[in-house]
Amino acid sequence: MTGMTTAQRPTLEAVARRAGVSRATVSRVVNGSTTVAEPIRAAVHRAVAELGYVPNLAARSLVTQRTDSIALIMPEAATRVFSDDQVFPGIIRGVSQELEAADKQLVLMLAGSPAGRERVERYTTGRHVDGVLFASLHGADPLPARLARLGIPVVCSGRGLGDSPVPYVDVDHVGGVTRAVRYLIENGRRRIATIAGPQDMVAGIERLTGYRDTVATAGLPQLVAYGDFTRESGAAAMRQLLAAHPDLDAVFAASDLMAHAALRTLREAGRRVPEDVAVIGFDDIETAAYTEPSLTTVRQPILELGRAGTRQVLRIVAGESVEPALILPTELVLRASA
Amino acid sequence: MTGMTTAQRPTLEAVARRAGVSRATVSRVVNGSTTVAEPIRAAVHRAVAELGYVPNLAARSLVTQRTDSIALIMPEAATRVFSDDQVFPGIIRGVSQELEAADKQLVLMLAGSPAGRERVERYTTGRHVDGVLFASLHGADPLPARLARLGIPVVCSGRGLGDSPVPYVDVDHVGGVTRAVRYLIENGRRRIATIAGPQDMVAGIERLTGYRDTVATAGLPQLVAYGDFTRESGAAAMRQLLAAHPDLDAVFAASDLMAHAALRTLREAGRRVPEDVAVIGFDDIETAAYTEPSLTTVRQPILELGRAGTRQVLRIVAGESVEPALILPTELVLRASA
C-alpha cells in the first residue's frame, strides 16, 4: 500500500538454512548460549554476517515479554521552564548513558496536554516498555503509584508529592540550602530573603523549608516571595522583596535562573552585589559562572540524578529490590555574588 | 525467572470471547474499521473497557511491519556543547509535539562513544523504527545516506556535510548572518571581527561564509577567530581577536554562548559595549535577554526546526515524497549590544 520498496530482511530461518543448522541453534548463537559447539557457532556467525541478519525485535518481544526499552516521562513544562538551564538535558544525558550501557532503548515522552497525559498512561500501562522513570514531577501525580500497583517497574527522579510507595532518587535540597543560608549568616547577613520555587514541586517546597528552618533557628526573620524557577518570575519576586523589605542584605533564590534575574533587578535598583546584597542561587547551571558578578550557588548533580534513577529502574526490571529513597549530595559553590 | 508478578494482560481472544464475537471483529473495531454493525461495535467496546484491554504492540508490529516509533539521533556532544542553551531541548520539544500529534513514539538516541554509534547503526538499520531524524550532525556522517539507501525514511534536521541525497531542514544561516553584519556596517562599524563556529558543522561553516561574503562585499577586512560554540571557546577567541586586532569595533559571534563570553572578555579588557565594540550573537537563547548589556542576536526557530523535520519524516513514512530541502527563516533581534 505504501510506496516503500523494502528489501526483504533476512530471518532466523534464512540464516539457519545458510548455515545448515536449525532455527533453534541460530537463536542460541545469537543470544549467546554456550551450549553450541565451536565450529557450528562459527558457521552461524558467518551466515549472520553474510546475510546482514538483524533480529526482529517485535518478534522477540512477543515471546520474551520484554521490550528492552525504558520510558522517561517528563511534564513538557519542564522543557519550557528549564529551557535555558541544564536540568532537562542533564537528566536526559544521564538516563541515556546508563541505558546505553545496559543496551536498552530510551522512549522519551513529554506529557504536555491532557491528551498527552492520557497517551502516556495508555502507553505505560500497556506494558510497551519494561520500566518507567518519571522526572520533574509536578503536584501529586497518581500515575507513578498506579503503575507500581500494576507491577510495572517505576522510579521517580526527583521525588513526587504525597507519600506514594514509589522508590525515588533526589538531591539533598534541604542540606544544600541550609549550608547556603548558614554561609550568609556567618558572613554577617541578618536580613536574608528568599525567592522560593513553585510550591507544587518537592524541589520548590524543600528549598523553602531549608531556608525557613535555618533562618528561624538563627532567630532571623523570614522574608519570602514566590517564583516558578524562571527568570521572569525571579525578577518579579525580587522587586516584591525590595518593596516589602528595602533593608534586606541577602537573597537566597531557589534556582539559578531566578538568582540571575535577581542580580539584574538588584543592579537596576541601585544595590551592589555582594556589598549591599549577597545573592546565592541553586542548581549551578553553566550560566552561573558568567553572570555579573558570578553567582555563588548550590550545585546539584543533575547528570548523576538521571543515572541513579535509571539504575534503580533497571534493577527493579531485573527483579532486584531497591532502596525506597536515594539522596544525592549537594554542594555550595562559592563565587563572587556572596 | 524474574520475580515479577505480572498480572496476565487480556488478549484480543479474551475480548472476543467476552463480547461473543470473533477475534477478527474485535480487531476491526479496535482499528476503527467501519464495516462493523453498531450493536456489535458497542459490545466490543464494552468488553474492551471491562477487561482493560490494551493491544500488544509487539504482536501488531510483527504483522504490520510498522513500529509506530521514530528515532531522533543526536551526537551526545550536542547535549554538552549546547547544555546551556535551548537548542537541544527545543529540538526535542518540537519533535515530541509533532510525534504526539501523530500518535507515534519518540526513541531518543544520543550517540556518544563509538560503541554508541555502532548501537545506533544496528538499531536503525534493523528497522526497529519507522523513520529516523538526525539532528546537529557533525562532520560528514555517512549513516543518514546509508539508511536512505536501505529504504529507511530519514531526514536531517540541520543539514549534514557533504552532498548526500538525504532530505533536510535547516535555518537560513547565511541570510541571518548577512543581515547582522550589514546592520553593523550600516551603523558605521568598519573593523568587524567574527568568532566562527566549528568548521565541521554546517552551522559553523555557513555562518562564517555569511560573514566573509558580507564584509568582503563591503570592502572590509576579514578578522576571524574560531570557537566551538561554547562560552569557554568564545572567551579564548575574543582574547585572540583583541590581541591581533586591537582596533576592532564590532564582533559577530556564531553562537550566543560565545557572544556572551565575548561580552565579558571585552569588559575585562576595558572596552565598552556597544560604544567601543558592538556585539551580535546567533541563536537567541533566553539568556541573551539577560546579559550585560542584553544581546542583539540572530534568532533561529529551533522548535520549528524540530517540528518541520519530524513532519518530513512522517510524510516519507506515509509514502509521500518530500522536498529535498526546507529552509526556515532567521531574524535579527535588536537589543542593547549592537
Next chain:
DNA sequence: CTCTTGCGAGAGAGCGCTCTCTCACCACCA
C-alpha cells in the same frame, strides 16, 4: 557388548495480532 549418562542439536508449539478469504445472510430484481 550392553546400558546408562550427558551433551549438543532439531522439531514444533506457540506469543498476540492482522488480514485475506470464505461464507452466511438478506434484500432486490427479473
Next chain:
DNA sequence: TGGTGGTGAGAGAGCGCTCTCTCGCAAGAG
C-alpha cells in the same frame, strides 16, 4: 421463485522469534 449483489462476520494462516521437549550420539561404566 431463482439468481445476483452486497454486506457483515468468522476461519485460519501466518509475522519471526524463543524455548521446551525430544532425540541422536559419543563416552564411560558394568
